[in-house]
Amino acid sequence: MRLKLTLAIAAIAAATLAPAQPPKQAFKADIRLSASNYLAYPGPSPRKALTPAPDSLRPFYISHYGRHGSRFLIGSEEYDEPLRILERADSLGKLTTLGRDVLRRIRWMKAEADGRLGELTEVGFRQHRGIARRMYERFPEVFAEGSHVDARSTVVIRCILSMEEELQELLRLNPALSVSHDASQHDMVYMNHANAAPSQSAWTPAAREAWQGLYDRMVDTVKVVRRLFGDMEYAREHVPMRRLNDRLFRLASATQNSRARYNVTFYDLFDDNAVYANWLCKNAAWYIAYGNCPMGGGRQPLTQATLLRRMVEEADSCIRLPHPSASLRFGHETVLLPLVCLMGLDGYGLATDDIAKLDRKGWVDYRVFPMGGNVQMVFYRKSPADTDPLVKLLLNENEATLPIKAAKGTYYRWSDVRRYLLGRIGGGAATADNKTKQAKENK
Numbered sequence: 001m002r003l004k005l006t007l008a009i010a011a012i013a014a015a016t017l018a019p020a021q022p023p024k025q026a027f028k029a030d031i032r033l034s035a036s037n038y039l040a041y042p043g044p045s046p047r048k049a050l051t052p053a054p055d056s057l058r059p060f061y062i063s064h065y066g067r068h069g070s071r072f073l074i075g076s077e078e079y080d081e082p083l084r085i086l087e088r089a090d091s092l093g094k095l096t097t098l099g100r101d102v103l104r105r106i107r108w109m110k111a112e113a114d115g116r117l118g119e120l121t122e123v124g125f126r127q128h129r130g131i132a133r134r135m136y137e138r139f140p141e142v143f144a145e146g147s148h149v150d151a152r153s154t155v156v157i158r159c160i161l162s163m164e165e166e167l168q169e170l171l172r173l174n175p176a177l178s179v180s181h182d183a184s185q186h187d188m189v190y191m192n193h194a195n196a197a198p199s200q201s202a203w204t205p206a207a208r209e210a211w212q213g214l215y216d217r218m219v220d221t222v223k224v225v226r227r228l229f230g231d232m233e234y235a236r237e238h239v240p241m242r243r244l245n246d247r248l249f250r251l252a253s254a255t256q257n258s259r260a261r262y263n264v265t266f267y268d269l270f271d272d273n274a275v276y277a278n279w280l281c282k283n284a285a286w287y288i289a290y291g292n293c294p295m296g297g298g299r300q301p302l303t304q305a306t307l308l309r310r311m312v313e314e315a316d317s318c319i320r321l322p323h324p325s326a327s328l329r330f331g332h333e334t335v336l337l338p339l340v341c342l343m344g345l346d347g348y349g350l351a352t353d354d355i356a357k358l359d360r361k362g363w364v365d366y367r368v369f370p371m372g373g374n375v376q377m378v379f380y381r382k383s384p385a386d387t388d389p390l391v392k393l394l395l396n397e398n399e400a401t402l403p404i405k406a407a408k409g410t411y412y413r414w415s416d417v418r419r420y421l422l423g424r425i426g427g428g429a430a431t432a433d434n435k436t437k438q439a440k441e442n443k
Helices: 007-015 023-029 031-038 077-091 097-112 122-138 157-173 185-191 205-218 221-228 232-238 241-257 272-290 300-319 333-343 414-425 428-442
Strands: 058-067 148-153 178-183 325-331 374-381 390-395 398-400 411-413
Touching (some): 023 031, 031 272, 058 300, 058 333, 077 241, 097 221, 097 241, 122 157, 122 241, 148 157, 148 185, 157 178, 185 300, 205 272, 221 241, 300 333, 333 374, 333 414, 390 414
Parallel strands (some): 148 178
Antiparallel strands (some): 390 411
16 A cells, blocks of 8 residues: 555554454354454443543544444345255255255345345344444533534435434433434545445456465365255256355344344354354455555555545534534445555554455454444543644544554544544545546546
8 A cells, every 4th residue: 555654653553453352263252253244233342441531631522434233135136146046956856954944044034124125224223322322421521512413424324324313312312412414415425435335456366366265275165065955966067156155154144133133043054164264255355355455556445535534624623613513424334444444543554465364463354344333533622722632543432543652541642643644645535536536427
């Protein structure tokens, strides 16, 4: 990535990688973590309380970007393709007893999602009520009487509902809040950047070859198929084993986000090694598409340069206000992940071509963008006369670090954070804006 970082800062970034439990062990404790972006929001760690603010400083402003909450799968093919494969085999008597039961489970999930593809589930609604409540309880001064909350969402209904659920919870806790909210194409240039979807430019021949090699080494697609089909000769000739394996693992990942979690599971199809192997390849794919992967050009995080610049500019403006306020933004994981990488939070600015060892280096996708995942910058000061406040950064409501010197503990001086973030953008804002204009012209 062509972001201008000194070797010293790069060394600090490596040191900030969270010393969390390795994924392979974590999956044995909670297999749902292997779901990557399908992970239902786990909430903040109960073992890590927020560090008290120094010098009696009080919070007065929050800048936030959050992903929508738990949703149903977006595409009907997520259900229809495995159904077609298994139904055809079942009609020919080629399925095992387990295979027929898996067919029943997929039908159940398809029926649950009928007419609701991509929509927020009841789990998603609860997630955002909880996030808003904890924000209010942790930073009551930000949401005191006279505070203004400005909320923006992308134009996607699950994001709009996520926004409204948080606002309703905040207004329930304090009806005296002043609230404005909007979901407009006008804001999509920074809320859901036109170039924020996985760029094909990231999947260079070198990146594709490296990822395919990892998948071929790690994932045994025959293992699952052997359990479902009684006739392996038929399966080898008629079953797209890799696609079926991948579809079933996504279904396994998705069950936790709806009532399916009480009725079906697909994790029984995958042993511990298979769960880790499938996740490892998904983690690598997310890194190539959105992280600072040199094989992919290392520029994917810069798709969020416009958003990050907007966050800096809005913070500068709100710091000058005499009253507390909050800027809440609601969008997607395809924005949240590169934003975190662009900011370099918790070492996610990592640059490496060794995609097989990302987890050992601390680059773990599910820690960044679960359903409802969010970044919060919380600003502290003694009085409105303080124009250079302290800032605490939270990733999914847990304290996060930047690769710069802190003012005290987990608190940074805004002038230092501002300088660092704008330095991360470099010339990227203009590049991103040009790509957005080009995308609009090509429509």
